[in-house]
Amino acid sequence: MHFNYHFLKFLCPALETRFLGAEIVECFSQNKDELIIGLTLDKNDLFIQANLLPSISCLAFPEDFKRGKRNTVSLFPDLIGQKVKSINPISFERAFVISLESGDSIVFKLHGTRSNLLFYKSEEHLPYKIFRNELKDDWSIRTKDLAKNLDLSKENFEALEGNASKFLPTLGKIPREWLKQRGYIESNLEEKWGLLQELLDMLESPLFTIIESGNEHNLSLLPEENSVFQTADPIAAINTLFRYIVVIQAFQREKQHWFKIFEDQKKKSNNYIQKTTEKLQNLESEISPAQLADVIMANLHQIERNSEEVTLFNFYTNQDQLVKLKRGVSPQMFAENLYRKSKNRKIELDQLYQNLEDKENLLVKIEELLDQLNTITDFRALKAFVKEHNLISQEKEKQEQVPFKRFDVEGFEVLVGKSAKSNDEMLRYFAWKEDLWLHAKDVSGSHVIIKFKSGMKFPKTVIERAAELAAYYSKNKSETLAAVMYTPVKFVRKVKGSPAGAVMVDKESVVMVPPIGPKE
Numbered sequence: 375m376h377f378n379y380h381f382l383k384f385l386c387p388a389l390e391t392r393f394l395g396a397e398i399v400e401c402f403s404q405n406k407d408e409l410i411i412g413l414t415l416d417k418n419d420l421f422i423q424a425n426l427l428p429s430i431s432c433l434a435f436p437e438d439f440k441r442g443k444r445n446t447v448s449l450f451p452d453l454i455g456q457k458v459k460s461i462n463p464i465s466f467e468r469a470f471v472i473s474l475e476s477g478d479s480i481v482f483k484l485h486g487t488r489s490n491l492l493f494y495k496s497e498e499h500l501p502y503k504i505f506r507n508e509l510k511d512d513w514s515i516r517t518k519d520l521a522k523n524l525d526l527s528k529e530n531f532e533a534l535e536g537n538a539s540k541f542l543p544t545l546g547k548i549p550r551e552w553l554k555q556r557g558y559i560e561s562n563l564e565e566k567w568g569l570l571q572e573l574l575d576m577l578e579s580p581l582f583t584i585i586e587s588g589n590e591h592n593l594s595l596l597p598e599e600n601s602v603f604q605t606a607d608p609i610a611a612i613n614t615l616f617r618y619i620v621v622i623q624a625f626q627r628e629k630q631h632w633f634k635i636f637e638d639q640k641k642k643s644n645n646y647i648q649k650t651t652e653k654l655q656n657l658e659s660e661i662s663p664a665q666l667a668d669v670i671m672a673n674l675h676q677i678e679r680n681s682e683e684v685t686l687f688n689f690y691t692n693q694d695q696l697v698k699l700k701r702g703v704s705p706q707m708f709a710e711n712l713y714r715k716s717k718n719r720k721i722e723l724d725q726l727y728q729n730l731e732d733k734e735n736l737l738v739k740i741e742e743l744l745d746q747l748n749t750i751t752d753f754r755a756l757k758a759f760v761k762e763h764n765l766i767s768q769e770k771e772k773q774e775q776v777p778f779k780r781f782d783v784e785g786f787e788v789l790v791g792k793s794a795k796s797n798d799e800m801l802r803y804f805a806w807k808e809d810l811w812l813h814a815k816d817v818s819g820s821h822v823i824i825k826f827k828s829g830m831k832f833p834k835t836v837i838e839r840a841a842e843l844a845a846y847y848s849k850n851k852s853e854t855l856a857a858v859m860y861t862p863v864k865f866v867r868k869v870k871g872s873p874a875g876a877v878m879v880d881k882e883s884v885v886m887v888p889p890i891g892p893k894e
Contacts, residue, residue, distance in 0.1 A: 376432065376593040376615055377484035379544040380577045382463040385608040386470050389435065390461040392609065393472075396420055398453045404446035409491055409505055410439060413458070425620055426506060428487035434616035435609055450493055450503060452478070466522040466544050481517055528567060536566040542574075548594050549573055582611035584618060589626050591618035625753050632756075632765065636744050643737045650730050657723055664716035665690050667709040670697065677705045717854045725891060732893050778804065778823075781892060783839045786832070787825040790843055794875030797821040798868065801877070807864035810837065812844040815857040815884060819848025821875070823863070838887055845889035855886050 396415035403409050411422040423434040456474040463470045464481075472480040477496025483489060490512050491505040504512050524542065534540045538553060558569050576596050583594045584603040591602070593615050598604075603614050665688075670677070673686045681699055688695040699708055743763065750756050759765075777796030778789040789804060791797035801821060805811065808826035813819060822844040824832055841858035850856035859882040867878050 376612055377468045377486070377489070378546045378595075379463060379466055379468060380546075380549075380595055381582070381593065381608065382468070382470050382484075384580055384582075385612065386461045386463045388608045390458075392435070393420060393458045393461060395457055397455065397457050399455075400441070400448070401450040401453050402441060402446050402448045404442045407506060409449065410441070411453070412439065412441075423616070424482065424491060424505075425616070426489045426491070430619055430624065431484065431486060431489040432612075432616045432619045433482070433484075434613050434620075436613065449505070452495075452502070453480070453493070464517070464520045466524050467520045468544075469520050471517060479517070481515075481520075483512065483515070483520070531567055531570070532563060536561075536563050538566070538570060541570075545573075548592065548596060549577065552596055580606050580608070582606070582608060584611065584615055589630070591615060591622070621753070625756065628753075629747065629750065629756060632747055632760070633744070635765075636740050636747070640737065640740045640744075643733050643740065646733050647730060647737070650726055650733070654723070654726055654730070657719065657726075661690075662716050663712040663719065666697065667712035667716070669695070670705050670709040670712075674705055681705075714854055718852050721854070721888060721890075728893060776804070779892075781843065783824075783836050784833060786827060786836050788836075788840050788843065789823040789825070790847055791820040791822070791875075794818075794873070797875040801863070801866065801868065805863045807862065809863045810840075810860055811863045811866045811879075812837075812840050812858055812860040813879075814845050814848030814850050815859045817849035818875070819844060819850070821877075822847075838885060841885050841887045842890040843892070845887055846891040848889070851889050853889060856889050857884050857886055859884050 393413060393415070396413040398411060399414050400412040401409070402412075405425075407425070407427040409424045409426065411424075413420040413422070419438065421436050421439040423436060423439065425432050425434075453474075456476055456478060459473045459475045461470060461472050468484045470482055470484075472482075474480070479494045479496075481492040481494065483492060488509055489506075490509050492501040492512060492515060493503045494500075494517065495502040499516050501513055501515065506512070524544075526542065531541050538545060538550065538558065552573060553569055556569055558566055561569065573596075579595070581595065581597070582605055583596070583598045583601040585592055585594055585598050585600060586602050593611060594601075602618070603611070605611050605614075669686050669688050669690070672689070676686065677684050677699075680701075682701055683696060683698045685694050685696050687693075699705060703711075746759060750759055777793075777799040778791050781788040781790065789800060791800045797820065800823065801811075805823050806826065810824040810826070810832050812822040812824070820843075822840050824836060824840050826832075837860060841860065844858045845851070845853070845856035848856070859879065861879055861882045865879060865881040867880070869876070869878050
């Protein structure tokens with residue numbers, strides 16, 4: 375209710391007492407949608423702090439405010455040197471006006487997410503300047519049009535059939551909830567009138583309470599049992615609310631934000647560990663292709679030429695086994711393919727075990743971060759925690775909409791395209807002629823870029839690791855060894871009309887590497 379007309383009726387007289395005759399000496403902003411007006415009266419500094427962010431709209435009237443040395447801009451130069459003549463609420467509206475001795479005026483329009491400050495010249499009916507320029511409709515607001523003349527007679531109440539929202543639209547959420555809890559909706563007309571009069575009596579009492587609901591803090595003009603602050607001073611009330619909303623509540627939201635990120639990571643890590651463990655158990659329980667290859671090679675003399683299946687004794691299981699061969703492939707070549715498949719299976723198992731270990735280590739780290747976060751009680755400690763663990767840059771990396779995966783290899787930035795279309799986009803917008811381009815040879819796959827570092831040659835180990843990624847993100851992923859070509863980006867060109875991801879390479883070198891993916 376801090377922007378409610380019923381509160382502004384108390385706030386404005388208190389503000390007028392404090393600011394009457396004060397001279398405006400500065401008006402500036404150093405945060406988005408935050409306006410500071412500095413005044414002086416009898417050599418004392420006074421301030422109006424308006425935070426008009428759509429997510430957090432609130433006012434404060436601090437006795438001291440330190441202007442930053444950087445990232446600050448002066449605003450409303452016409453206000454400088456002007457003196458306050460009066461401060462009044464606008465009738466039945468979430469707004470109040472500061473009248474200046476020159477005849478100019480400042481209107482604080484406190485409409486939640488559309489809150490704004492409007493500056494009027496004395497001879498003009500429409501705003502001369504506004505603070506939040508994106509609120510285009512505010513340019514057509516006339517101060518006199520904001521004021522409302524409500525008929526609060528019992529006759530009008532009865533004519534509206536006891537509809538409290540139509541009778542008194544300024545009530546706000548907390549008073550309406552008070553009526554609802556006392557059975558207003560089910561009551562007859564006379565009972566409704568009685569409840570409404572009781573509510574209005576309380577709204578006329580100068581008692582201001584800050585209550586906490588979940589992670590939010592609100593100002594109430596009603597008697598509240600569970601309050602975090604209570605006062606008869608409206609300025610003290612709104613200053614305290616500002617501290618809760620802008621500082622404490624913002625801290626709680628920021629802390630909860632990181633809690634959610636870590637809990638999501640924890641959930642994903644647990645899911646990955648579970649699925650990978652199951653996959654490993656299945657792979658380990660399967661008979662190795664190398665065993666079948668051994669059986670074939672040990673019994674070559676029993677396999678007739680062009681046979682498509684044969685029953686052989688499996689000395690691993692001590693049982694006869696039906697072996698299906700591939701048409702057109704000799705038993706020796708079939709066995710060789712099985713040996714290759716077994717090697718690839720071994721590479722896959724090693725990679726899965728490594729990934730599983732990395733995820734388990736990550737899970738331990740997440741638990742440690744959650745424990746640390748749980749002990750943090752203020753913004754300074756939270757900012758230090760975020761900085762220490764480099765969380766901002768990591769989050770930006772995830773949110774950044776780019777067509778590639780990003781890896782760090784010995785200090786070199788390596789980019790891997792996400793799709794054929796992404797390959798084109800990466801090559802066009804994110805690669806420079808000095809960068810090194812890699813791609814699995816003669817098969818479809820991701821483009822890989824090693825970003826050039828001034829004055830440094832690409833180390834062989836970096837090229838090989840990037841080549842392993844190029845092989846892994848290609849059709850050769852399951853091979854034991856794969857050929858990967860590489861060349862400076864200046865030798866790679868896109869032919870007009872060619873399919874997505876297709877390029878022409880004028881000059882290339884080739885390296886043979888095993889396909890190895892990223893460590894999870």
